[in-house]
Amino acid sequence: MADGFEQMWSDLAPVGRSAATGGYFRQPWDSAEEELRAWFAEQAAARGLVLETDALGNQVAWWRPEPVPGQTEILGVLTGSHLDSVLDGGAYDGPLGVVSAFAAVDRLRERGVEPGRAIGISAFREEEGSRFGLACLGSRLASGSVAWADVEGLRDRKGVALGDVTGEPDAGAGGVLADVGCFVELHVEQGRALVDRGAPVGLASGIWPHGRWRFDFTGRADHAGTTRMEDRADPMLTYAMTVLAANKQARLTTGSTDGEGRATFGRVDVRPNGTNAVPSAVTAWLDARADSDEALQAMVAAIERQAGDRAGRDRTEVVVTAESVSGPVEFSPDLAARINAGRDWPVLPTQAGHDAGILSAAGHPSAMLFVRNPTGVSHSPAESAEMADCLAGVEALADALTELAG
Template sequence: MSFERMWRDLRPVGRDERSGGYFRQPWTSAETELRVWFREEATARGLDLEADGIGNMVAWWDPTGRGRRGGLLTGSHLDSVLDGGAYDGPLGVVSALAALDLMRSRGDSLSTPIGIGVFVEEEGSRFGLACLGSRLATGTMSWAKARELRDRDGIWLSDALSDAGLDPTSGFVDLSSVSCFVELHVEQGRDLVDRGAAVGVASEIWPHGRYRFDFLGEANHAGTTRMEDRRDPMLTYAMTALAANKQARLAGHRATFGRVEVTPNGTNAVPSQVTAWLDARCDTETSLAALVSEIERQGVDRAGRDGTHLRVTAESVSGAVGFDSSLAARIAADHEDGDWPVIPTQAGHDAGILSAAGVPTAMLFVRNPTGISHSPDESADTADCLVGVEALADTLARLAR
């Protein structure tokens, strides 16, 4: 049951032949096919599969026969961003299964059960809230609040789940007895490339948030309306996007307007409204608040000059996550090729949600030769992936002993 074979099985699922990118949005046919694949892989290994009412799954291996209490959890997610890469998420799931195979083949003596988890809607690409599955599983978000979410087509989350044959009222996977969570992930940056290391360990996740900017103006004719008579929200948006770029660059932070909707979206019409979503990430929560506040201030100032109006809504904000430093040091130290580097990440992960919920958590990263992620160009060398599998197996075995 090799890593290479499993990776070949997954590569075509949800792949767009034109761009080479992946569309594996939650509760669609591609993502459902991947969950069926995971169920089959768990069954083939004789694992005890636990699935919940939104599609989260945990496959348990209990060599002790004493039940799951105090078990180690690993895994990741199978969904993707729109037109995303192959490795973000699935690498952690495939590596977890391969690591389990390796531990079994080595005859590792373990004193605790090991679970391989798959969390749904990690990317937030459909319903706009990242790590939705792990938020519900840890109880950091209630179903009463989650059920109010709608996707960009106006479909309610509860309806999407019902169409997929799922019932969230049946409950969520039980993580209350998990003693530790270790997530392997492709690195989304070039830190390991610059260090010449195949594997690294996470120290922290930067705080980050998603904010909706509604720029309101007045629709009018693109040909007959004099420039000085316009109340054009596109101008306000354009200046705000430039301001966000400048402020983030000056501070060494991240600010991105990656999604825009225009009303009425006509070539020959001045728009009445532009809605844009800002993704902002900083090294501290104070810096994040200051960055977004400054971007909003400059946008409001420009709106006053354009005769438009700006309204900002925070849709989701995640605080800083500092992973257990002693656990990270323990995982990173004393390997044949030397200590693994301990590095921060600016990307959000299910590991951050479990850590914030009080579960001791660590992350392993596998080198990404280009540093590109959330793109069809995301990649990892097979040789590095296999190093990652061994690193995960060694980590789990060390913790389980």
């Protein structure tokens, strides 16, 4: 029998971990992520699962039941998550769902469950968008939500194009989802709702609409010492005011279940990036989220309007480009009811994007299980989960797979 959850988790713990911060750097097509992909293949082989991989590198390992003569084949149940991380991220976001999926299959076999439909374990590539900027890139391509022609030119921070690293002339939809009837993703909770409710496991009701917008501020480079303040066209001033505007507009967004939207400038590029020079350009990326499309659009429009007003006073310019926008997702009420029958797990919305949201929007009924996060911190080295809660999550996922595929 392949290793249990605790051994698998221990094996993955050192991969891509920074000795300086304790955080993880598992970006797509780097050595750490390639090691994780090899680990996935080894785990699939150890269990006799059939591994499928598409041109982008999305992996699905299938446990297929013996065919019954005369019986029509039923589309399978897919579980799993992703193995990549944000820059300096936590250990649990993504890998918890993959490790739990292998452990759940082990539990089904220990219980003597013979699935009536295939069970697949997935590891989608570039879920975080930390390298090429488009979140859930792997599941978007696999589901046909985006076309290869529209993304092959995406470039990372070093200017390398996606099409160059894949080595494929067309890494579009490759058929790994052709046999999928529904999807159940287990994920560490990225908040404190389960802590507040005293529950180790919960279910997601849906995902807030969210997106990423690029703000390009341009001005005039000049000398930091000799240029009078009133003579400057400093895009950093416009950017700084826009950050404050984003914070204000998010707090003013009303109608949300928890009273406010979300707006974050977490990435910035300054040129020429010199200590003694007024910058000529600042590029910054806004991550914005709200509980409705209307609230999200209104919030981003208000931020853009205030940025433009400030640019006029600073003698600078600002151009805003939507790089990726995802609408609201409601997960399948039927799947949730079947998974939650007799358990009464808390049901809560999530403000984070997930592969489950992409598959749901593409027509694959989906559900999500959350495992309690004691601090609520995520996308950080401080992200955590107790082992007892992780094991409860494995049992919950095994129960869900038994219900849906047994």
